[in-house]
Amino acid sequence: MTVRVRRNDWVRGHVQITRSYLEMFREAQSHIIMMSSYFLPGRKMRKAMQQAANRGVKVCVITAGKSDVKTAKNAERYLYNWMLRHNMQIYEYMPHILHGKLSTYDGKWVTVGSFNVNNISTFASVELNMDVLNDRFAQDVEVQLKYIMQHQCTLVDNDSFTRQTKWYHRLWYRINYDFIRITFFLFTFYFKQEKRQR
Numbered sequence: 001m002t003v004r005v006r007r008n009d010w011v012r013g014h015v016q017i018t019r020s021y022l023e024m025f026r027e028a029q030s031h032i033i034m035m036s037s038y039f040l041p042g043r044k045m046r047k048a049m050q051q052a053a054n055r056g057v058k059v060c061v062i063t064a065g066k067s068d069v070k071t072a073k074n075a076e077r078y079l080y081n082w083m084l085r086h087n088m089q090i091y092e093y094m095p096h097i098l099h100g101k102l103s104t105y106d107g108k109w110v111t112v113g114s115f116n117v118n119n120i121s122t123f124a125s126v127e128l129n130m131d132v133l134n135d136r137f138a139q140d141v142e143v144q145l146k147y148i149m150q151h152q153c154t155l156v157d158n159d160s161f162t163r164q165t166k167w168y169h170r171l172w173y174r175i176n177y178d179f180i181r182i183t184f185f186l187f188t189f190y191f192k193q194e195k196r197q198r
Contacts, residue, residue: 001132001134004131005128006113006130006131007129010125011126017111018045020129020131021103021117022044022045024103024109025051027105028105030105030107031060032057032059032106034062035100035103038069038076039063039116039118040076041079042118049086049088053087054086059083059089061089062092062145062149063090063098064092064093065093071179072176074172074173075177077165078177084158089155091149092153093148094153102141104141108135109138110131110138110141111129111131113127113128113130119184120184
C-alpha cells in the first residue's frame with residue numbers, strides 16, 4: 001500500500017493534513033465518512049464539504065455524543081442545521097467520550113492521526129496524520145465505521161433534531177458557537193500572521 005506522512009505544523013508552516021482533507025472533498029465521487037472528536041470545520045473546510053455534497057457525494061460525520069468539552073459539543077450542535085440542510089448525515093457516538101480522528105472516501109483512501117477538523121488543528125497545533133491509499137485497507141476501515149454508525153451511534157436527522165431542540169437550546173448552541181469561533185480567531189490570529197510573513 002502507499003502511505004504518506006502528513007503534518008500540520010504552524011512553526012514550520014506546514015498545512016499538509018488540511019490539504020489532504022480538501023483533496024478528499026474534491027476527489028470523492030461516491031461517499032465520505034469522517035470521525036472527529038471536536039468537529040468544528042472552518043469556512044474553507046465547510047465550503048469544500050458543501051461542494052462535495054452538492055455533487056451528490058454522501059457525506060457522513062461521526063461526532064461525539066458525550067464530550068469532555070461541553071462548550072465545543074454545544075458549538076458543534078449549532079452546525080447540525082447547516083449539515084442537515086446540505087443532506088449530510090450525522091451520527092453521535094454514544095458508548096464513551098470520542099477521541100478518534102480519521103476519515104475515508106470511496107473505499108480507497110484513509111487518513112488517520114491526531115488532526116481534529118477545526119481551526120486549532122489547522123492553524124495553531126502540531127498534528128501528524130498518515131494517509132493510506134489502499135482499497136483493501138480503506139474498505140476494512142469502512143466496514144468498521146459502518147458497524148460503529150449502526151450499533152454504537154444515534155442518527156441525528158432533521159425531524160428528531162428539530163423536534164427535540166427547543167428555541168433556547170438553539171440559542172445556547174449559537175452562543176457557544178460564537179464563543180468558540182471568537183476564541184479560535186483570537187488564538188489562531190497570531191499564527192496566521194506569522195505564516196503570511198514567511
